[in-house]
Amino acid sequence: MPISFEHVGYVYSKGTPYEYQALKDVCLDIEEGKITAVIGQTGSGKSTLVQHLNALLLPESGEIHILDRVIKAGDKPKHLKALRKEVGLVFQFPEYQLFEETVLKDVAFGPKNFGASEEEAKKRAKQALKLVGLSEEYYERSPLELSGGQKRRVAIAGILAMDPSILVLDEPTAGLDPQGTEAMMKLFYELNHTYGKTVLIVTHDMEQVFRYCDRVIVMEDGGVRIHTDKDTFFSDPEACRKMNILPPVLIRMKELLKANGFEVADDIITEDALADCIARQVKKHG
Amino acid sequence: MGNITLGRYIPLDSPIHKMDPRAKILAMLLVLVAIFMPAGWIGYGIIFAAASLTIIIARLSFTFIWKAMKPMLFMLVFLFVINAFLLKTGDPLFTVGSFTLYSDAVFQTLYIAVRLLLMVMITTCLTATTKPLDMTLGIEDLLKPFQKIHVPAHEIAMLISIALRFIPDLIDETERIIKAQESRGVDLKEGKIMERIMAILSLIVPLFVSAFQRAEDLANAMEARGYAPGEQRTRYKVLKMEGRDYILLFGAAALLAGMVWLAYFR
Numbered sequence: 085m086p087i088s089f090e091h092v093g094y095v096y097s098k099g100t101p102y103e104y105q106a107l108k109d110v111c112l113d114i115e116e117g118k119i120t121a122v123i124g125q126t127g128s129g130k131s132t133l134v135q136h137l138n139a140l141l142l143p144e145s146g147e148i149h150i151l152d153r154v155i156k157a158g159d160k161p162k163h164l165k166a167l168r169k170e171v172g173l174v175f176q177f178p179e180y181q182l183f184e185e186t187v188l189k190d191v192a193f194g195p196k197n198f199g200a201s202e203e204e205a206k207k208r209a210k211q212a213l214k215l216v217g218l219s220e221e222y223y224e225r226s227p228l229e230l231s232g233g234q235k236r237r238v239a240i241a242g243i244l245a246m247d248p249s250i251l252v253l254d255e256p257t258a259g260l261d262p263q264g265t266e267a268m269m270k271l272f273y274e275l276n277h278t279y280g281k282t283v284l285i286v287t288h289d290m291e292q293v294f295r296y297c298d299r300v301i302v303m304e305d306g307g308v309r310i311h312t313d314k315d316t317f318f319s320d321p322e323a324c325r326k327m328n329i330l331p332p333v334l335i336r337m338k339e340l341l342k343a344n345g346f347e348v349a350d351d352i353i354t355e356d357a358l359a360d361c362i363a364r365q366v367k368k369h370g
Numbered sequence: 371m372g373n374i375t376l377g378r379y380i381p382l383d384s385p386i387h388k389m390d391p392r393a394k395i396l397a398m399l400l401v402l403v404a405i406f407m408p409a410g411w412i413g414y415g416i417i418f419a420a421a422s423l424t425i426i427i428a429r430l431s432f433t434f435i436w437k438a439m440k441p442m443l444f445m446l447v448f449l450f451v452i453n454a455f456l457l458k459t460g461d462p463l464f465t466v467g468s469f470t471l472y473s474d475a476v477f478q479t480l481y482i483a484v485r486l487l488l489m490v491m492i493t494t495c496l497t498a499t500t501k502p503l504d505m506t507l508g509i510e511d512l513l514k515p516f517q518k519i520h521v522p523a524h525e526i527a528m529l530i531s532i533a534l535r536f537i538p539d540l541i542d543e544t545e546r547i548i549k550a551q552e553s554r555g556v557d558l559k560e561g562k563i564m565e566r567i568m569a570i571l572s573l574i575v576p577l578f579v580s581a582f583q584r585a586e587d588l589a590n591a592m593e594a595r596g597y598a599p600g601e602q603r604t605r606y607k608v609l610k611m612e613g614r615d616y617i618l619l620f621g622a623a624a625l626l627a628g629m630v631w632l633a634y635f636r
Contacts, residue, residue: 101382138553140552168553168555173553180543180550180579181547181576182576183574183579246554246555
């Protein structure tokens with residue numbers, strides 16, 4: 085397991101009237117080489133959880149194993165750089181972190197901080213920009229004059245250029261248009277399937293979870309309520325609703341069809357397969 | 371950064387929290403003046419007792435006051451060193467080589483320390499028990515009489531409330547950007563000079579960009595809702611002085627009168 089949590093707790097503003105327990109006794113293993121979705125309502129502890137993954141927040145209790153490091157509660161670990169290079173964390177609305185004069189320089193900022201030479205950093209920046217679909221004409225432009233979606237891509241390229249083995253994304257598609265969202269999710273899918281990176285995505289979009297992710301973690305009230313694979317998770321739409329999660333369209337469609345006398349196999353997970361299945365039954369009954 | 375205590379509102383339920391902000395601001399001003407009366411140790415003792423009583427009624431903790439006081443300690447030590455070398459009056463206390471410490475150096479520093487402590491106590495009683503919005507309403511009302519000499523009371527209050535409103539946002543934003551840049555390998559604590567400058571630049575630029583963006587958004591939002599400075603406006607919240615507010619004001623005025631008497635007429 086690249087990352088595992090053992091009884092991790094975290095409290096914000098300890099010892100003040102604002103004290104707030106964000107994580108409670110979290111035990112969790114994140115599988116290598118999979119895309120894991122972290123879902124849950126606002127305030128359920130998702131963002132706090134992901135900030136523990138690269139030791140931006142340190143546990144108040146319990147311990148976390150990240151790759152070959154162990155971070156125990158109460159430790160004051162040093163030299164976290166190596167860790168942060170391996171676990172690339174993309175924050176919500178990451179476009180706010182852009183600051184360099186040119187796109188290329190901004191993307192090369194990460195690798196340079198982790199000790200890459202100027203040339204090496206530029207090379208990696210170019211690769212990362214290509215991955216997120218920004219062509220050469222953007223290299224010398226100021227990141228501040230790009231559109232929102234382009235800025236987002238530059239920011240994500242900034243993390244990809246560090247070449248982390250684990251990529252953690254906090255709501256990476258929030259505020260993007262449908263095409264942008266689609267392209268972004270495909271990118272993460274490719275990073276996982278082609279480049280073998282472990283990906284963790286915080287999201288509210290069940291369609292994305294359904295189409296791109298392998299594993300699902302449901303956070304609730306600072307704890308992990310469910311951690312299972314995607315198919316098991318969506319096989320019980322009623323349980324999803326009980327957690328205030330609206331199942332994806334395809335699952336809801338299957339439910340309606342079943343309720344109206346159609347026979348729908350559980351292993352149908354694409355729209356085309358479902359359409360075929362319905363067509364066959366309609367023909368049969370004329 | 372979340373542990374800045376000076377000037378922070380603490381949401382509790384106490385009689386002091388419920389008081390009219392105008393009464394609290396006026397009372398604070400009166401007591402501040404009282405602190406600067408040369409009323410001697412008896413005077414300071416009385417003010418300390420009154421301030422402690424207020425803190426207890428407001429259900430604030432003394433550790434909170436102590437935390438607010440901490441940043442001042444360095445300044446006091448510095449002041450003591452200067453006083454020790456410059457003030458050569460009073461009784462000599464002890465001599466080390468050619469240096470002699472006089473009693474006035476100690477007393478002067480102590481005086482200032484006590485005044486500072488009292489001021490922190492009193493101002494904390496105000497800021498910790500008054501919502502920033504109520505505070506600006508109070509300031510606006512208190513400035514009203516000066517409108518006759520063209521003091522823009524409403525605009526000043528609006529400026530203060532906007533500035534106060536943005537402080538927590540900007541603190542959050544700074545924390546967020548620090549974390550985002552730390553994730554990109556920025557090290558704010560270690561590194562060579564050039565790396566450090568780069569690190570600070572990577573915070574300041576995004577912070578400025580987002581601050582200007584926020585300012586613009588807010589200006590648009592205000593305009594969209596028809597805000598025009600200088601227009602006659604009604605208020606959702608109307609302040610009303612009650613019995614306890616007059617008691618507070620009377621108490622503060624009595625304290626000031628007492629200090630004046632102790633200082634000049636005894």
